[in-house]
Amino acid sequence: MSAADPTPHGAPPTxxxxxxxxxxxxxxxxxxxxxxxxxxWSVILVAIAFIGHQTLDQLEAVGGAAAAxxxxxxxxxxxxxxxxxxxxxxxxYAALAWRMTAYAVDDDAVHLRKxxxxxxxRHARLDRLQAVDIRQPLLARLGGLAELTLEVAGGSGSGVxxxxxxxxxxRRLRADLLARAAGVKARxxxxxxxxxxxxxxxxxxxxxxxxxxxxxxxxxxDGVALxxxxxxxGVAGRASAGRPADGGLDEVDEAPxxxxxxxxxxxxxxxxxxxxxxxxxxLGLVGVVVAVALTRNFGILxxxxxxxxxxxxxxxxxxxxxxxxxxxxSPDGIRLRHGLxxxxxxxxxxxxxxxxxxxxxxxxxxxxxxxxxVNVAGYATGENTESQNVLLPVGxxxxxxxxxxxxxxxxxxxxxxxxxxxxxxxxxxxxxFTVAPRRSRWLDPVAWRRNGFAVTDRALLLRSGRVxxxxxxxxxxxxxxxxxxxxxxxxxxxxxxxxxHSTAGPVAPAVAHLDAGxxxxxxxxxxxxxxxxxxxxxxxxxxxxxxxxxxANRADGEPAEAAAPGSAPGLPGGGEERG
Amino acid sequence: MATPQPTSGDPAAPFEPVGVDFRSVSPRLVTxxxxxxxxxxxxxxxxxxxxxxxxxxxxxxLAGVPAAIFAATAVVVPRxxxxxxxxxxDDDLLVRKxxxxxxxVVVPYGRMQxxxxxxxxxxxxxxxxKVQLHTAAAATDAVIPGLPPAEAxxxxxxxxxxxxxxxxxx
Numbered sequence: 001m002s003a004a005d006p007t008p009h010g011a012p013p014t015x016x017x018x019x020x021x022x023x024x025x026x027x028x029x030x031x032x033x034x035x036x037x038x039x040x041w042s043v044i045l046v047a048i049a050f051i052g053h054q055t056l057d058q059l060e061a062v063g064g065a066a067a068a069x070x071x072x073x074x075x076x077x078x079x080x081x082x083x084x085x086x087x088x089x090x091x092x093y094a095a096l097a098w099r100m101t102a103y104a105v106d107d108d109a110v111h112l113r114k115x116x117x118x119x120x121x122r123h124a125r126l127d128r129l130q131a132v133d134i135r136q137p138l139l140a141r142l143g144g145l146a147e148l149t150l151e152v153a154g155g156s157g158s159g160v161x162x163x164x165x166x167x168x169x170x171r172r173l174r175a176d177l178l179a180r181a182a183g184v185k186a187r188x189x190x191x192x193x194x195x196x197x198x199x200x201x202x203x204x205x206x207x208x209x210x211x212x213x214x215x216x217x218x219x220x221x222d223g224v225a226l227x228x229x230x231x232x233x234g235v236a237g238r239a240s241a242g243r244p245a246d247g248g249l250d251e252v253d254e255a256p257x258x259x260x261x262x263x264x265x266x267x268x269x270x271x272x273x274x275x276x277x278x279x280x281x282x283l284g285l286v287g288v289v290v291a292v293a294l295t296r297n298f299g300i301l302x303x304x305x306x307x308x309x310x311x312x313x314x315x316x317x318x319x320x321x322x323x324x325x326x327x328x329x330s331p332d333g334i335r336l337r338h339g340l341x342x343x344x345x346x347x348x349x350x351x352x353x354x355x356x357x358x359x360x361x362x363x364x365x366x367x368x369x370x371x372x373x374v375n376v377a378g379y380a381t382g383e384n385t386e387s388q389n390v391l392l393p394v395g396x397x398x399x400x401x402x403x404x405x406x407x408x409x410x411x412x413x414x415x416x417x418x419x420x421x422x423x424x425x426x427x428x429x430x431x432x433f434t435v436a437p438r439r440s441r442w443l444d445p446v447a448w449r450r451n452g453f454a455v456t457d458r459a460l461l462l463r464s465g466r467v468x469x470x471x472x473x474x475x476x477x478x479x480x481x482x483x484x485x486x487x488x489x490x491x492x493x494x495x496x497x498x499x500x501h502s503t504a505g506p507v508a509p510a511v512a513h514l515d516a517g518x519x520x521x522x523x524x525x526x527x528x529x530x531x532x533x534x535x536x537x538x539x540x541x542x543x544x545x546x547x548x549x550x551x552a553n554r555a556d557g558e559p560a561e562a563a564a565p566g567s568a569p570g571l572p573g574g575g576e577e578r579g
Numbered sequence: 580m581a582t583p584q585p586t587s588g589d590p591a592a593p594f595e596p597v598g599v600d601f602r603s604v605s606p607r608l609v610t611x612x613x614x615x616x617x618x619x620x621x622x623x624x625x626x627x628x629x630x631x632x633x634x635x636x637x638x639x640x641l642a643g644v645p646a647a648i649f650a651a652t653a654v655v656v657p658r659x660x661x662x663x664x665x666x667x668x669d670d671d672l673l674v675r676k677x678x679x680x681x682x683x684v685v686v687p688y689g690r691m692q693x694x695x696x697x698x699x700x701x702x703x704x705x706x707x708x709k710v711q712l713h714t715a716a717a718a719t720d721a722v723i724p725g726l727p728p729a730e731a732x733x734x735x736x737x738x739x740x741x742x743x744x745x746x747x748x749x
Contacts, residue, residue, distance in 0.1 A: 481716060491681070
């Protein structure tokens with residue numbers, strides 16, 4: 001493709017193909033040279049198609065068979081010239097854009113500069129890191145390339161996309177970034193690590209360490225794992241055996257991970273068969289066919305096509321986006337992998353999940369399946385990103401609870417299972433949930449028994465919905481702001497709606513029609529709880545505390561592994577050092 | 580508006596937290612809102628009136644509907660402005676608003692990402708400004724309109740200072 005050989009990205013600067021003018025002491029690195037092609041292939045195809053279309057039109061305009069072959073051949077020359085010129089222009093610009101795009105990593109931030117006419121330099125602070133994704137669109141996947149996206153909670157479009165890189169380079173960079181963001185500083189040695197060597201070491205680093213730990217730590221099937229903390233010990237033990245304990249880090253290993261659950265393709269298909277969207281699409285199709293059969297008017301087919309295609313597209317996107325869904329736990333947080341055509345590997349560090357929801361539609365009741373979604377700051381919501389906010393596309397209750405455990409390992413209550421069961425399916429007004437008063441049935445005749453909340457030491461639980469059951473959990477330290485609202489009818493019945501404002505995402509924590517007094521008290525208490533939880537929340541650099549613990553233990557002459565079980569570091573949820 | 584005791588079953592209970600004195604905003608906000616409302620209404624009313632006089636009395640509808648809406652607004656706006664209130668507590672800011680649809684928002688200082696102070700030409704002439712608080716949640720609707728500029732400035736500085744002191748990640 002190009003004479004320039006890609007640098008081993010994320011490795012120390014080699015100086016060979018580094019940056020043109022290193023600003024300060026930053027070591028600027030370039031993307032893989034084929035990046036413009038991977039990014040722009042659709043544009044190029046469209047351009048070619050457009051020109052082709054224009055040409056055909058012109059040919060037709062020239063018209064009549066008799067309209068002289070000489071004219072047509074003359075036209076071909078022009079077309080060929082135009083195509084060549086256009087391609088040269090596109091490639092020239094792409095090459096220029098590629099030359100102007102570079103990234104650099106230092107201990108505190110990631111720097112990205114790009115743009116030909118309008119220069120842009122972006123600087124993302126690593127302690128604000130919310131998530132790291134490695135995305136591989138189909139074409140990039142075929143070529144072994146990947147794009148790395150850093151989300152830094154600055155609203156949509158604030159993320160830093162570094163790509164495309166070779167797959168192993170992207171993984172290297174991710175490990176490096178996570179290590180820095182975690183507070184485990186990578187030592188930058190002057191000697192460049194050969195790319196081949198890095199590639200050889202890399203892939204087995206994870207599994208090898210992973211195999212060392214017994215599988216008994218997997219919380220897997222039974223939700224009991226939520227309570228007894230066994231998986232915590234398993235993961236944590238490995239965590240301290242991994243990176244922080246061995247001090248100097250010449251080569252940043254990818255944190256070891258342990259698979260927690262995966263969604264088989266069969267279940268995914270089955271779950272889609274049981275989703276309302278499919279039935280809407282199917283009924284729509286039947287309706288169209290019947291209408292066409294009755295009226296013999298095929299125009300209906302054409303006018304109904306967009307709706308059917310839209311519905312089908314949504315279903316396909318769900319299937320393709322959530323295909324092969326796997327969740328794993330590592331000291332760097334939750335790792336999710338999914339995708340059929342375009343794959344995405346997400347890493348959400350501990351404490352970055354702002355809110356979780358568990359939902360169950362009416363047709364999922366039979367197999368007791370649940371869908372778990374999360375809010376993560378920086379993950380934009382919009383088309384094509386639906387699967388980004390999913391923690392579990394579909395799974396039985398035990399698996400859903402395991403997913404919840406990934407986010408909130410400690411719910412801060414004595415009998416979490418009973419509480420959660422009540423939150424998921426309960427309608428009893430005398431349980432652990434404070435529910436909406438009976439008079440609110442005038443406003444919500446179907447689900448009023450479900451509207452309710454419960455508070456634990458660590459999180460607020462809001463349940464609602466009878467046809468579509470929903471349970472939302474917000475860790476106290478992730479509360480942004482709170483509100484109560486009351487409309488005229490609610491006022492007459494002395495009820496009010498309580499809302500927790502969370503970052504943008506699919507989860508909107510709110511509970512309607514609570515008793516006005518309850519809502520007022522909840523507002524007051526929740527403000528206080530959020531305050532105290534924030535004061536004791538884990539550090540942004542999630543490894544720092546653990547490293548300190550390990551240090552302390554080493555000073556005491558104990559093995560580093562002993563640091564793990566009790567305080568259970570390495571667990572997501574940012575809840576280190578809270579009993 | 581009465582201030583009943585916050586007991587269970589009292590519809591106003593959530594909006595009257597114990598021991599919190601809400602500060603109200605400047606009554607000049609009424610003028611500001613009415614003037615901007617009148618400006619948007621004046622064109623259809625004038626056009627409707629002219630057409631009605633020239634062509635057919637049916638055109639009075641075009642003039643009448645906006646005028647009636649404006650009259651209704653003129654009744655509601657003063658009440659809305661009176662219902663607006665804010666209170667600074669040690670750790671959070673409370674913003675209350677609404678007559679028919681009431682709401683109370685609690686914004687912890689430690690969660691504030693930034694504070695906006697805005698004043699349009701009309702606002703400047705009337706001597707009021709708008710302070711808006713932003714958190715990482717887009718849903719946070721904490722807007723205090725109709726503050727005298729000095730108060731807006733004081734509030735902004737105070738909020739920033741407190742936010743800095745209590746800032747926690749996300």
